[in-house]
Amino acid sequence: SAVISQKPSRDICQRGTSLTIQCQVDSQVTMMFWYRQQPGQSLTLIATANQGSEATYESGFVIDKFPISRPNLTFSTLTVSNMSPEDSSIYLCSVEDVRTSSYEQYFGPGTRLTVT
Amino acid sequence: AQRVTQPEKLLSVFKGAPVELKCNYSYSGSPELFWYVQYSRQRLQLLLRHISRESIKGFTADLNKGETSFHLKKPFAQEEDSAMYYCALVDHTGTASKLTFGTGTRLQVTL
Numbered sequence: 001s002a003v004i005s006q007k008p009s010r011d012i013c014q015r016g017t018s019l020t021i022q023c024q025v026d027s028q029v030t031m032m033f034w035y036r037q038q039p040g041q042s043l044t045l046i047a048t049a050n051q052g053s054e055a056t057y058e059s060g061f062v063i064d065k066f067p068i069s070r071p072n073l074t075f076s077t078l079t080v081s082n083m084s085p086e087d088s089s090i091y092l093c094s095v096e097d098v099r100t101s102s103y104e105q106y107f108g109p110g111t112r113l114t115v116t
Numbered sequence: 117a118q119r120v121t122q123p124e125k126l127l128s129v130f131k132g133a134p135v136e137l138k139c140n141y142s143y144s145g146s147p148e149l150f151w152y153v154q155y156s157r158q159r160l161q162l163l164l165r166h167i168s169r170e171s172i173k174g175f176t177a178d179l180n181k182g183e184t185s186f187h188l189k190k191p192f193a194q195e196e197d198s199a200m201y202y203c204a205l206v207d208h209t210g211t212a213s214k215l216t217f218g219t220g221t222r223l224q225v226t227l
Contacts, residue, residue, distance in 0.1 A: 001162075031212065042202065042219045043160075048212050056211060092160070096213075102167055103206040103213050104150055107160040 002027050002095050004108035012114045013083055020079045021111045023093035028073035031096040033105060034066070038089045046091075049076050083115045118143045118207045122218035129193050129225055137188040137221050139177075139203030148206035149186040150215070151177055155199045163201070164188070173197070193225045 003026040013019050023032065034046040046066055047055040055068040069077045080087050090112050094105040119142040129135055141147055151164040164172055166179045166186060177188045186203060203218040 033214065043217045045214055045216075048214060050212075102165055103148060103215070104162050104165055105215055106162070109159045 001097060001106045002029060004093060004095060004106060006091075006093060006108040006111050008111060009109065010112040010114075012116060015084050015115055017083055018079055018081045019083065019113060020077050021091050021093075021113075023076045023078070023108055025074045025095055029095040029097075030073070032070060032076045033094045033096070034068060034076070034078045035092040035094065036089045037092060037110070043092065046078070080113065083113075085115045087113065088115045089113055118205060118209060118216050120203050120205045120216055120218035122201075122203055122221050124221045125219070126222045126224065129223070131195055131225055131227050132192050135188075135190040135193045135197065135223065135225075137201050137203075137223065139186045139188065139218060141184050141186065141203075141205050143184075143205055143207070145208060147179065147181070147184075147186075149177075149179060150204045150206075151175070151186075151188050152202040152204055152217075153199050154202070160202070193223075195225050195227070198223055198225045 005024045007022045032049045035043045037043050045058050046061045047057045049055045049068050049070040051070050051073050067079045090110045092110045094107045096105050121140045149166045153163040154160045164177050175190045200220050200222050202220045204215045207216045
């Protein structure tokens with residue numbers, strides 16, 4: 001399976017600022033995903049990021065708030081813009097293992113964001 | 117609409133007792149399901165995929181299309197099984213396939 005790293009692992013930010021989270025994969029992957037996991041909640045998909053195309057956002061998430069870049073097949077960033085305390089969450093990136101053709105995903109360690 | 121339901125937030129069992137973590141789904145197509153596990157201070161990791169019908173760490177899960185269920189079972193719980201378990205469904209209804217997760221069940225195995 002792919003090895004996925006995320007930076008930063010955690011951060012404390014002031015409201016109104018923005019944070020960019022990086023996701024690095026040790027192999028080339030087509031599909032990358034960004035999730036949010038709020039305290040005590042399940043994972044909610046924010047968007048799907050394919051290299052060379054615009055990210056596809058889920059209902060309730062917009063590009064102005066969560067801009068995503070996918071410059072190549074091993075890297076992606078998610079920016080949380082104009083943060084408020086409600087954005088405090090764990091943000092996870094994942095990749096799909098297309099080799100198995102089973103749509104399973106492998107996850108990064110997450111970025112714990114606290115907005116004060 | 118596609119949905120995954122895990123009715124129990126917390127399941128507490130004694131070591132050596134059988135475990136059943138419930139998962140029900142709602143999906144219009146042919147379902148593809150996974151169980152993911154998150155141990156304390158570790159990342160979310162794949163435990164089982166229904167398509168392979170395998171047993172991992174003593175856990176099995178059988179897809180029951182009649183009952184729209186994919187319950188996770190283990191005959192004898194171990195302390196190291198204590199973790200958060202998520203059931204996930206592959207959703208092909210959009211422009212790209214994605215996973216829909218249940219709300220998760222925390223399994224607590226006590227002595």
